[in-house]
Amino acid sequence: MSCSSVDLGKAAWGSGAASVSPLASYVAMFQNPTENLTVWPLETFRRVYLSWPWSLSQGALVLVKLFATQKAEVNLTGIVLSADHRCAKTHAEDPFCRNSDWALASGRKTYLLYGGHTNIGEVRA
């Protein structure tokens, strides 16, 4: 599944007939004002009450999928790239700075490189 922002929105609010999203309730509330004058507080409460656990679980699922970080040991060959603007100390204020000043281009993928003095000490020329 492609997790575009559109998919995220659909998944989070639900689109099936069995579920009614809070957003749909609020929209419906304004589509027939006369009817809603008499039933909307109870109906809206019922719909929100019934649908929020489903929406919440779907939203959480998407968020977990989006932000789950996978870790693995790797051995890669590639070429070391450097950023033109080396501003690791200031990158919070500078939109042009990267989170790493170094990267490895290996095949068609780019990997940001991190390593403090402790492990860079093991680097062999």
Added chain:
Amino acid sequence: MERFERKRVNVDGLLEEEPMVAYGTQMIRRKITIRSMERSELSEESIEGLVAQLRVVSWRGPENHCTPVCWDFAFTDPMIEILQSGRGAQGILLAHMKDQSIQDQIVMLLGGMGDEESIWPIIETLTDGSEVTIDRQAKRLNLIGNLALTNLTVSEVIWHHGGGVSFDQCGDMPRSCWSKWWLDRKNSFKVDVGGDRIYTNYPNYGIYAQFGDTSVP
């Protein structure tokens, strides 16, 4: 880390892959915490083998498919491997410069990993003339030569650094424009010393690429 800059290396470490959505597109942020790193140069025989593959694997060439700029270089696998073999490949590529069957690829690759030694040989592949006076192959070589020379020189001979719609700075005279630029600087110019690599409408590539925080899956 500086001593490994633009060198081919072998890296051991812990990879973290973090999916993220940027502007509606799924991207992945890949981080490696380095355990060890060592030089890993390709042998001359290996590079010659990759050059031989250039003759077999056809290259569509660069295309800009939107305005002002969405460049797609469509690099083939052997081209990627040569770009990532580092400057050690420059001499071998220059030796194949006259090979008409792969000259376009050689120019593109030298623009991605060469140095000032490659500038004049690339200029020599350019042709002055209008749409009606030069052929399709010459136009293609002019485009590729302009991309390569801009990557090496970070100049504004063809593309300017600023934003907005890109306009043609040199017209139909790329060979003359680049020759003049080079003759004015050839005694002092060094690739990647000074200059602003941040262009709005020109894409860096090869070992001079500006890398982003994320890349496609």
